[in-house]
Amino acid sequence: MQFIRATTNVVLSNSSFLKLNLVKTIWTSKPSYLKEVREIEKGSELIVQGVNYPSPRENYLLKNTNASVCPICSSGLDIKHTDVLILSQFVRSDGCVLPRRITGLCRRQQKRVSSLVAMAQKAGLMSNLTPANSKKDPKKRRGWKKYNKYFDESTIKLK
Amino acid sequence: MSALKRVQQWATFARIWHIYDATWQNPFESAALLKKYLMGLHKPIYHPLADCGDHVVVINCSEIALPGDEWKKRVYFHHTGYPGGASWTLAWELHKKNPTLILKKAIYHNMRGNLQRRYTMERLHLFPNESVPDEVMKNISNQIRQIRPVPKRLDHYTEDEVKEFPKLIDYPKDYIIR
Ligand SMILES: [Zn+2]
Numbered sequence A: 001m002q003f004i005r006a007t008t009n010v011v012l013s014n015s016s017f018l019k020l021n022l023v024k025t026i027w028t029s030k031p032s033y034l035k036e037v038r039e040i041e042k043g044s045e046l047i048v049q050g051v052n053y054p055s056p057r058e059n060y061l062l063k064n065t066n067a068s069v070c071p072i073c074s075s076g077l078d079i080k081h082t083d084v085l086i087l088s089q090f091v092r093s094d095g096c097v098l099p100r101r102i103t104g105l106c107r108r109q110q111k112r113v114s115s116l117v118a119m120a121q122k123a124g125l126m127s128n129l130t131p132a133n134s135k136k137d138p139k140k141r142r143g144w145k146k147y148n149k150y151f152d153e154s155t156i157k158l159k
Numbered sequence B: 001m002s003a004l005k006r007v008q009q010w011a012t013f014a015r016i017w018h019i020y021d022a023t024w025q026n027p028f029e030s031a032a033l034l035k036k037y038l039m040g041l042h043k044p045i046y047h048p049l050a051d052c053g054d055h056v057v058v059i060n061c062s063e064i065a066l067p068g069d070e071w072k073k074r075v076y077f078h079h080t081g082y083p084g085g086a087s088w089t090l091a092w093e094l095h096k097k098n099p100t101l102i103l104k105k106a107i108y109h110n111m112r113g114n115l116q117r118r119y120t121m122e123r124l125h126l127f128p129n130e131s132v133p134d135e136v137m138k139n140i141s142n143q144i145r146q147i148r149p150v151p152k153r154l155d156h157y158t159e160d161e162v163k164e165f166p167k168l169i170d171y172p173k174d175y176i177i178r
Helices: A016-027 A071-075 A084-090 A107-122 B003-013 B027-039 B091-097 B101-110 B117-122 B159-164
Strands: A010-013 A034-042 A045-053 A148-150 B017-021 B055-059 B065-067 B075-079 B086-090 B124-126 B140-143
Touching (some): A071 A107, A084 A107, B017 B027, B027 B101, B027 B117, B086 B091, B101 B117, B101 B124
Parallel strands (some): B055 B124
Antiparallel strands (some): A034 A045, B075 B086
């Protein structure tokens, strides 16, 4: 990732079999930072580092005014599938929606967000957040998929 | 007749040229809008026999948007008149052959089938992209507002705009970013 701040690098191992213990080792270290796993190969050695750095979202976080409900419910926003600046916050760099234990949304909003992300991806509005083997440019898609399309949010079925 | 009244008369019956950008617009919603300008329905002097319609120039017809999976669900029917001459063309196949035809057909079918319809269609000028001949462009004096807002792709925002946009959620403390 781009925003690495050189902090305490935890050199975990220099052999590959210890990679199995990697996740466990990472989670028990310093709790106040986000982590990124870096693998550096030096000749025959493989160095796996857990790099800590503060969250890039820290300064731009919207205040949750009502802590008893989830962030989207308390914000009162009616999110559309074209609001890619909001939807991209719930998506990994490969376009996968983050699970509920990480987003902290209620069941209803999580369902809605994942539907909206699917709509935005189909409309080609978040084509930079896709798996590495994708063509990225929506105009290069096959057949009918290359043409512009939009979606109606009222078609999302929620309980 | 005073000079003022004379000019008012000219202005009332002059044909106005409107421009409409079809980028990310639904052709069937746009047809209902553009029909009013083509037929002159937006004018207080409108009468079916008044011949008071305006010209409409539509640009970026190839960039129209259809809702959901309508590109593969909408079918255009044609029959040559001979036995076995029926053909069914999907909307995206028609659009691939001629990027202005979906909008043209939508506007044509939005009007009543009478003797005026063909003449009204002559006042519609469709272009697949932004390149319009100068002799058409120099007439234009009005722009028709688009129906739907044009969505902006995430990769067309600058990196700072994405980074500094207010965030609804933060990552957990022990989250591994990827
Ligand atoms: Zn909620």
